[in-house]
Amino acid sequence: MVELSQRDKKILKAVVVDYIKSGEPVGSRTVSKKYMTNLSSATIRNVMADLEDLGYLYQPHTSAGRVPTEKGLRFYLESLMEIEKLGKRERDAIRRAYLDLTGGVEEILKKTSQVLSNLCSQAAVVLWPRLTATKFKRIEFVRLYRNHVLTILVAESGIVHHRLVTYDEDIAQEELDKLSNYLNDILKDMTLGEVKNRILEEMKEEKALFDQIYNRAMQIMKKALQEKAEEAELYIEGQANLLDNPEFADIERLKRILRAFEDKSRLLKLLDMTLGSSEGVQIILGPETETQELNEISLVSSTYRKGEVVLGVVGVIGPIRMDYPKIVPIVDYTAQVLSELMENPENMDTSRS
Amino acid sequence: MVELSQRDKKILKAVVVDYIKSGEPVGSRTVSKKYMTNLSSATIRNVMADLEDLGYLYQPHTSAGRVPTEKGLRFYLESLMEIEKLGKRERDAIRRAYLDLTGGVEEILKKTSQVLSNLCSQAAVVLWPRLTATKFKRIEFVRLYRNHVLTILVAESGIVHHRLVTYDEDIAQEELDKLSNYLNDILKDMTLGEVKNRILEEMKEEKALFDQIYNRAMQIMKKALQEKAEEAELYIEGQANLLDNPEFADIERLKRILRAFEDKSRLLKLLDMTLGSSEGVQIILGPETETQELNEISLVSSTYRKGEVVLGVVGVIGPIRMDYPKIVPIVDYTAQVLSELMENPENMDTSRS
DNA sequence: ATTAGCACTATACATTACAGAGTGCTAACA
DNA sequence: TGTTAGCACTCTGTAATGTATAGTGCTAAT
Numbered sequence: 001m002v003e004l005s006q007r008d009k010k011i012l013k014a015v016v017v018d019y020i021k022s023g024e025p026v027g028s029r030t031v032s033k034k035y036m037t038n039l040s041s042a043t044i045r046n047v048m049a050d051l052e053d054l055g056y057l058y059q060p061h062t063s064a065g066r067v068p069t070e071k072g073l074r075f076y077l078e079s080l081m082e083i084e085k086l087g088k089r090e091r092d093a094i095r096r097a098y099l100d101l102t103g104g105v106e107e108i109l110k111k112t113s114q115v116l117s118n119l120c121s122q123a124a125v126v127l128w129p130r131l132t133a134t135k136f137k138r139i140e141f142v143r144l145y146r147n148h149v150l151t152i153l154v155a156e157s158g159i160v161h162h163r164l165v166t167y168d169e170d171i172a173q174e175e176l177d178k179l180s181n182y183l184n185d186i187l188k189d190m191t192l193g194e195v196k197n198r199i200l201e202e203m204k205e206e207k208a209l210f211d212q213i214y215n216r217a218m219q220i221m222k223k224a225l226q227e228k229a230e231e232a233e234l235y236i237e238g239q240a241n242l243l244d245n246p247e248f249a250d251i252e253r254l255k256r257i258l259r260a261f262e263d264k265s266r267l268l269k270l271l272d273m274t275l276g277s278s279e280g281v282q283i284i285l286g287p288e289t290e291t292q293e294l295n296e297i298s299l300v301s302s303t304y305r306k307g308e309v310v311l312g313v314v315g316v317i318g319p320i321r322m323d324y325p326k327i328v329p330i331v332d333y334t335a336q337v338l339s340e341l342m343e344n345p346e347n348m349d350t351s352r353s
Numbered sequence: 354m355v356e357l358s359q360r361d362k363k364i365l366k367a368v369v370v371d372y373i374k375s376g377e378p379v380g381s382r383t384v385s386k387k388y389m390t391n392l393s394s395a396t397i398r399n400v401m402a403d404l405e406d407l408g409y410l411y412q413p414h415t416s417a418g419r420v421p422t423e424k425g426l427r428f429y430l431e432s433l434m435e436i437e438k439l440g441k442r443e444r445d446a447i448r449r450a451y452l453d454l455t456g457g458v459e460e461i462l463k464k465t466s467q468v469l470s471n472l473c474s475q476a477a478v479v480l481w482p483r484l485t486a487t488k489f490k491r492i493e494f495v496r497l498y499r500n501h502v503l504t505i506l507v508a509e510s511g512i513v514h515h516r517l518v519t520y521d522e523d524i525a526q527e528e529l530d531k532l533s534n535y536l537n538d539i540l541k542d543m544t545l546g547e548v549k550n551r552i553l554e555e556m557k558e559e560k561a562l563f564d565q566i567y568n569r570a571m572q573i574m575k576k577a578l579q580e581k582a583e584e585a586e587l588y589i590e591g592q593a594n595l596l597d598n599p600e601f602a603d604i605e606r607l608k609r610i611l612r613a614f615e616d617k618s619r620l621l622k623l624l625d626m627t628l629g630s631s632e633g634v635q636i637i638l639g640p641e642t643e644t645q646e647l648n649e650i651s652l653v654s655s656t657y658r659k660g661e662v663v664l665g666v667v668g669v670i671g672p673i674r675m676d677y678p679k680i681v682p683i684v685d686y687t688a689q690v691l692s693e694l695m696e697n698p699e700n701m702d703t704s705r706s
Numbered sequence: 707a708t709t710a711g712c713a714c715t716a717t718a719c720a721t722t723a724c725a726g727a728g729t730g731c732t733a734a735c736a
Numbered sequence: 737t738g739t740t741a742g743c744a745c746t747c748t749g750t751a752a753t754g755t756a757t758a759g760t761g762c763t764a765a766t
Binding site: 393394395416 | 707708709711714715716
Binding site: 025029042045046048049063064 | 727728729730
């Protein structure tokens with residue numbers, strides 16, 4: 001593998017930057033004039049031919065300029081990109097967006113997706129806090145009708161999960177209240193991950209066989225906690241923004257992408273990939289996922305946290321050609337602000353005054 | 354206003370039907386050949402010219418065929434359309450879709466939007482049961498942090514509304530439990546509309562000034578019931594289906610429509626219009642709403658009910674040129690099935706066996 | 707009242723021509 | 737030896753042109 005010289009990198013960078021701006025293949029003349037006035041277009045041409053041989057650039061046809069390949073883009077993202085610094089004005093705009101919210105965490109998350117999609121002029125996506133990461137606050141059982149119990153699970157963050165479970169006996173509301181009281185008592189201050197484990201564990205023990213109340217409580221609770229794969233655990237916002245990108249003028253392409261959005265499971269998988277990652281912004285290029293449907297888009301994302309615990313993911317989805325230097329710091333900062341809000345929800349109110 | 358002769362109507366109908374099928378202006382020759390073999394194209398031409406003068410048809414340019422105007426379409430829908438009968442196969446398909454659902458009403462509604470968008474190959478929309486129409490089942494208060502109470506309202510249908518309210522005093526969880534117990538007691542068996550009225554009414558009375566528990570309960574309950582205008586009270590499904598319509602090949606048009614969908618308030622208003630309507634399917638053509646954003650689409654909708662009480666609306670959204678004879682009965686039947694399910698949720702389980 | 711026939715018109719489509727942008731290569735230059 | 741000017745070549749996009757097609761309105765004949 002040949003090392004790129006300083007000059008090669010500079011030219012590669014110029015091509016990527018210009019391509020990101022214009023969306024069109026960039027020729028040697030453009031690079032020479034706009035980015036490297038000390039070199040002639042002929043020289044640039046030679047270098048670009050080399051870069052093409054090395055797989056960083058690609059030529060749509062003989063007499064066209066060059067377009068970065070996935071490899072070229074990735075190299076740019078890793079080593080060449082100069083992230084813009086976020087201006088005070090933008091930082092304020094992001095913070096201010098949260099000021100007049102009165103509702104709970106859901107509202108904050110929804111607002112976040114709006115902020116991101118507006119500021120970046122692309123689609124934005126927000127993955128909800130994972131159940132396992134948040135703390136248990138309260139459980140409530142409501143008998144709706146025969147054999148059917150509505151379970152309402154409240155996380156410490158204020159997020160509410162509810163679920164209708166069936167139980168093979170019909171339990172009166174009075175007894176359900178006892179069960180929930182019991183559970184509220186013993187599950188206090190655990191994370192939902194711990195809750196789940198504990199329940200699975202204790203159901204194995206003999207005690208379950210003899211203590212009916214205990215047994216029922218555990219059974220219902222277990223059902224309440226079952227992850228429903230279909231559940232919409234994410235917001236997508238600003239899909240219409242995607243239409244502003246010239247690369248999506250092609251209807252067929254657009255259709256593929258919108259369909260991918262409707263079936264949220266694929267996106268979930270994508271976002272899950274970034275959940276485990278370390279701090280900071282991550283960029284996933286569509287082709288890297290090897291998922292046909294996401295081939296033409298890319299994701300700029302970051303996790304948000306409460307203290308050290310990763311809760312979820314926020315990100316921006318757009319075409320592979322995105323204005324990364326602008327978007328990366330926005331996602332970064334938004335995720336930070338969101339983490340602060342998660343840490344201390346009362347902030348929101350005090351900052352209003 | 355001149356009355357249309359039988360023949361005029363037949364020709365108008367032919368134009369509309371053919372236009373709905375093909376999406377292109379239909380000429381006299383086509384009508385003569387495909388729909389009225391007993392008449393020559395010249396005769397048809399004369400009639401069509403008359404229909405144009407009367408405002409039922411419109412000619413994009415001198416040498417093109419005719420396209421129905423809004424007036425023409427409306428006339429067709431009211432008096433000429435022959436609704437197709439829904440085959441047993443389709444009826445079964447709709448019923449079967451609900452069989453394997455385990456969750457509550459939300460899941461049913463979501464499924465409904467999927468069913469409609471699939472069967473009609475357009476976007477589908479489902480308006481949730483209005484708060485006021487459903488019966489109160491239970492209220493729960495959870496203290497999240499200082500001055501912040503999470504209120505959880507369960508309707509008899511199993512729909513859960515939750516909301517974070519602030520209260521100017523910090524109330525301990527023990528007291529909140531008392532308050533909710535009190536409310537659960539006195540609000541039993543009322544509809545949420547009645548609940549709201551009763552609370553507003555009683556807060557005026559003097560009792561509120563003296564009885565602190567009573568007072569607090571009412572205050573918080575009132576806040577919990579406040580309709581949040583922004584709340585997403587509807588599902589939209591199958592937006593990508595719209596891309597299959599040739600009329601939406603134009604990106605600009607598509608953009609306008611997707612933006613209209615993102616701002617749900619406009620759609621809500623549209624659906625509200627049909628809420629008050631009598632039984633059966635209603636069709637609203639975009640231009641009739643006089644809302645710029647909805648100008649190019651139309652809505653086929655029906656209410657769904659529990660007994661005599663109208664709960665919400667289901668519908669199909671597509672281009673003004675839609676296959677109404679096919680879609681109307683689908684919407685109609687789906688709304689019926691949905692009403693049955695609302696009436697008696699246990700149906701779902703029994704039919705599974 | 708209906709229709710055949712004809713002149714007329716607008717669109718859609720294919721063909722052609724041409725300008726523009728870009729390349730690779732060669733030869734000259736510092 | 738690295739850089740550059742110059743030139744022939746290639747591909748695309750666009751504008752201009754001609755032609756086929758589908759449709760109309762009108763008139764005169766049935």
